[in-house]
Amino acid sequence: MKSRIEKDPLIGIIGGVGPYAGLDFVRKIFANTKAVKDQDHINCLLISCPSVIPDRTEFLLSGNDEANENPAFGMFDSAQCLYKAGVLYTAVACNTAHSEKIFSPFLDMVKEKLPGLKVINMLETSASYIKELYPKIKKVGLLATKGTYNSKVYHEYFNKKDGFELIEPEESGRERVHDAIYSEDYGIKANSIDIKQKARDLLDNEINALISRGAEAVILGCTELPLAVTPQNYNILIIDPGLITVRKLILLSYPDKLLIE
Amino acid sequence: MKSRIEKDPLIGIIGGVGPYAGLDFVRKIFANTKAVKDQDHINCLLISCPSVIPDRTEFLLSGNDEANENPAFGMFDSAQCLYKAGVLYTAVACNTAHSEKIFSPFLDMVKEKLPGLKVINMLETSASYIKELYPKIKKVGLLATKGTYNSKVYHEYFNKKDGFELIEPEESGRERVHDAIYSEDYGIKANSIDIKQKARDLLDNEINALISRGAEAVILGCTELPLAVTPQNYNILIIDPGLITVRKLILLSYPDKLLIE
Secondary structure, rough: OHHHHOOOEEEEHHHHHHHHHHHHHHHHHHOOOOOOOOOHHHEEEEOOOOOHHHHHHHHHHOOOOOOOOOOOHHHHHHHHHHHHHHOOOEOOOHHHHHHHHHHHHHHHHHHHHHOOOOEOOOOHHHHHHHHHHHOOEEEEEEEOOHHHHHOOHHHOOOOHOOOEEOOOOOHHHHHHHHHHHHHHOOOOOOOOOOHHHHHHHHHHHHHHHHOOOOOEEEEEEEOOOOHOOOOOHHHOOOOOHHHHHHHHHHHOOHHHHEEOO | OOHHHOOOOOOEEEEOOHHHHHHHOOOOOOOOHOOHHHHHHOOEEEOOOOOHHHOOHHHHHHOOOOOOOOHHHHHHHHHHEEEEEEEEEEEEEHHHHHHHHHHHHHHHHHHHOOOEEEEEEEEHHHHHHHHHHHOOOOEEEEOOOOHHHHHHHHHOOOOOOOOEEEEEEOOOHHHHHHHHOOOOOOOOOHHHOOHHHHHHHHHHHHHHHHHHOOOOEEEEEEHHHHHHHOOOHHEEEOOOHHHHHHHHHHHHHHHHHHHHO
16 A cells, blocks of 8 residues: 555655754755644655765765775765665755765665666756856855865866856865864854844854855855855845755655745 | 675664654764764664654644555655664654554554564653662653643653653743744744744743742653753753663663763
C-alpha cells in the first residue's frame, strides 16, 4: 500500500556541511511555503551526517594527495539515504562542496546509482538566476569565508565565458568578512540569535567597497551572511544562494506552494 | 557494501507537528553534542510531512467521530520513511501527539511493522526524569497552549498513581500563556528571532503564580516556551521536555557525545 507520504513529492536536503547550514535550508523551505496551518507545509527531509563528509576546503587545497578522501563519497551516501526514504529533489547545503572536483563525481554517482533523483546545483542555479532575470549584470561581488575564497569555487560558475566578472574584497577585507562570521566575540556564528552591530557594520563596509568598485550584485556566499545583511539597504541586487536554491526546489516540486516574494 | 552512514547509529526526528518544532529538536541535538568541528556531529535525520498528520487537539476533542483520521497513521508513515533510511532511534516533536489515544496505536504499528525502531516517548521520559533525579518533587506546574491544556495529555503522564499533582494556571492565566505564544503582536511564534519583553513578562508572572501555589517544578509544555523563559531566574526546576528527549536520544545512540550540562 502506498503510504500517505508517497502521494506527494519529497524534497531532501543534504546537510551536515555544516550542521546549522542544513537546518537553515529547511527553515527557508518553511518560510518560503504558502501555509496558513501546519498541514499546508510541504514534505521534506533533512539528513545531517557530517562525520562521513570530510572538510571540503581542506580537500580542495590538499592537491592530489590520495590520503584525502573526496567529500563526494559521503555526499553520495547522504543522497542514497534520502533516496531510500523516497526523496526526488535534493540540494547540498554547502558552498564549497559545489567545486567541480567534488560536485562532478558526486553527480556521476547519483546519475549511475540513484535514477530519477534531481539534484539542484546551488551555484549554477544562482548564476542562472542572475543571467535570466538580470541579464545586464556582469560585475558580481562575493562575500564568503576564507575557505570559499581560497577554493575559488565561485570562479567556476561566475566566469568570463558566461560574461561574468567576479570581484572579491582585497585581502584585509576578506579577513574582515571572515571575522564577521567567525569572531568568538562579535561573529555571526557565535551570536546567531542576537546579531552584533559590529558584524553588520563590517559586512556593510565591505559591500559598499565592492559597490564602489563597480559591483552590480553581491553574493552572500556563506549561509551565515544573510542573518546579518539587509538587502533592502542597498540599491543593487543582493544574492542569497541558499534562498534561490530552496525556492527552485519548491518551484519544481510544489509550484502552487511557492510563496510570492 | 555498507555505506559510511550505516556504520554509526542514525537518529530520526518525526517533525512537521508543527514544522518549526521539528527544526528546534534538530537544533537541540546539535547544541547538546560534544563537537569542535562539523565532522564531530552525530548522524541524524528530520522528516517533516505535516500534510499527512491531522491536527492532534482537534482529533482528541472530536470524540469518536469516524470522519476524523487518527494522526497516529501519518506519524507511522513518517516513522516508516525514517526506518527505510536506516533510523534506529526516534521521537515525535509534538506534545499533544503523546496522548494515549494517538501514541498507543502509533506504538502498536511501529512494534508490528518496524522491528528494532526505538521510540522515545517525550512525556514519559520527562516524568521519569523528575521521578529519578528529583524524587521529592510532587507538585508540578504546566505552561502550555490551550490545545495541550484541553487535551489533558500531561495529566496522563503526571498522575496521582505516580505521586504527581499537576497544576495549571487558572483560566485567565491559561489565556495569557496562550497569548504569549500566539499573539501576532508580541507572541513568541511571531517574534522568535527577537523575543518581546511582554511575552517574557507574561510567562514570568504565570510561573511565579504557579510557584506561589506550591509548584516544585514547572514544565514548558510547548516547544516555543523555552525561547522566552530563562530557567536560571527561578529557584525551582524548569523542565523543557524537548531538551530531555533529545538528550535521551543522544545518550542512547552516542553516549560519549552527550554534552555535559
